[in-house]
Amino acid sequence: MSDDADRQVAARLVNGLRRRLAGMLLIALLTAAASATIRAAECSVTQLEPRIPAPSEVFSTEKSANIDTLKSQLKEYKEGKDGKPSNYEDDVKQVFDRALAYVRQRVDEAKRSTDQDKALAVVLDIDETSLSNWPNLKANNFGFIKGGPCLEEPTLSCGFDEWILKASAPAIPQALEFYRAVIDTRSVAVFFITGRRHSQRQATLLNLDAAGFRGFAGLRTRPDDQHADTIVPFKSGERKAIEEPNGNGKQYKIIASIGDQESDLEGGFAECRFKVPNPFYFIR
Template identity: 40%
Template sequence: MIRSSLFPIGVLALSVLTPVTAYAEQPSNVGDAIMTARAYHDSGDYQRDFDAVILQARQTLARDAAHTRKPAIVLDIDETTLSNWDEIRADDFGYIPNGPCDSLPKGPCGAVAWEQSGRAPAFVSTRALIEDAYNQHVAVFFVTGRHENERAATERNLRAAGIPRWDGLYLRPDDSHVRAGAYKTPTRASIEAKGYTIVESLGDQPSDLTGGHAEHTFLLPNPFYRVP
């Protein structure tokens, strides 16, 4: 066998087996992110972190409400007041807007069908915050990215989850496609225009809270999806 003097066998093998560095930087692996998010929820860490934020909100409300003229709080609904975990888990963290949701805990579960079913449970700690608000004569407003055609189902779900009353429920017009912040910020401003002082605003997305019109903001944990 004739070997090339230009490529000793060890060098030739190394050149074949060593991959060329062709990637500047890869994004996080989606599969790994899903496993991490599921473990975060199932370990109890998610609920513990969620409850810790709500506790801060309750303490702030107790401190400030009595000294505020016409106080109010504003809450998002999904992953702030109501939990969609059954849908999220069934769809393996994907978003499936249409189709039925009648095979839980298996998927697929259509998001619209899930919301129309009114089966989402309330977070116990959020429900306690709402009860605190009413006991301290603080108005409660919900500002959600859900659309107006879901009003009846959303109201039914809130009541079934142990939240029987509120002072206002704001939903997006059915033909609205603006980003969450572009809708929620002016909605809070409209609440202030009625004479209320928004002591605190709570949401699970940064877009729930941007734009001001709240004395305090509380961002709840949500590694499961992002709403810009």
């Protein structure tokens, strides 16, 4: 065989190999894209309808329903009644169980991947997601009292600002269990993003530590002079800063964002969103 023939054979072999490699690469890219599409499709906001107990028979008619009836239902939902367990506790557990299953799935996928270019992260809201303000809510009979003292005594109101500065809000047990399981993976960083103000930052750090939330990657609090109509731009902006830091900051992929308000979760920059039930109040 001549040198020209040898070169032609070699060229055909090389071109054939290139086509096969290109085909394999295309299949891999399409598979990855399909997986990402499926994951995105599976990750609409996960939430449960709060299983608030029906009003008692004495208040069962529409005519007699009033705000006190609703408050009684909410108290029963949170605390249970006559020895019956709280629906709230189980509802919250279901959401955090689903979130943990998803996080573990993503951690396993990342371990098998060779092209993971960003560290994984989870974002948690604080109030009614990680820490419970139930003592404050109950003392104020579901009203919002911003100022004034919080003596935490029966029949006395509790100013919310002073309540925060007390740094005594208890952990929501299901959130703490989720948090510790995520931290134990050593593969996922946890960030807290809260509507609490910069002036409440130190008290919040003390409260998180006292409640058992230790070893997190960061706490993002809201500027005291920021008074937008909705908290969505602040929270989504902070998630964006975690995923797309300016300068030399470490880049993360937020695989799960968990909060008790729709506004905690809107605005993008999170792969999956999980809403913890909170029928007690609403924040835009």
